[in-house]
Amino acid sequence: MKSLEETERFFRDLCTIPELHTLSHRWEVAKLLDQGVHYADIAERTGASTATITRINSWRRFGTGGYRLLLDRRKARSK
Numbered sequence: 001m002k003s004l005e006e007t008e009r010f011f012r013d014l015c016t017i018p019e020l021h022t023l024s025h026r027w028e029v030a031k032l033l034d035q036g037v038h039y040a041d042i043a044e045r046t047g048a049s050t051a052t053i054t055r056i057n058s059w060r061r062f063g064t065g066g067y068r069l070l071l072d073r074r075k076a077r078s079k
Contacts, residue, residue, distance in 0.1 A: 011023075025046055025047075025048060026048075026052075026056055028046055029042055029046055029048050029052070029053055029056045030056055030060050030067050030071065031071070031074070032045065032046070033053070033056065033057050033060055034060070034071045039053050039054070
């Protein structure tokens, strides 16, 4: 995808509204984990179960690198 607009259009066509909300919540959990926020605090802030938080953290740390790529890009943009 060549732009943010193309990406948004693609995901909107690909996913249902509930699926988009789920993806958004998972991304929020990943950002909080990357900031070192404790699981209990993440669960309270996002409503995610600790099982979901654990799964996201496992993929963030040991997955194929997708979370890491975007988290690092996000950090670089904020500098």
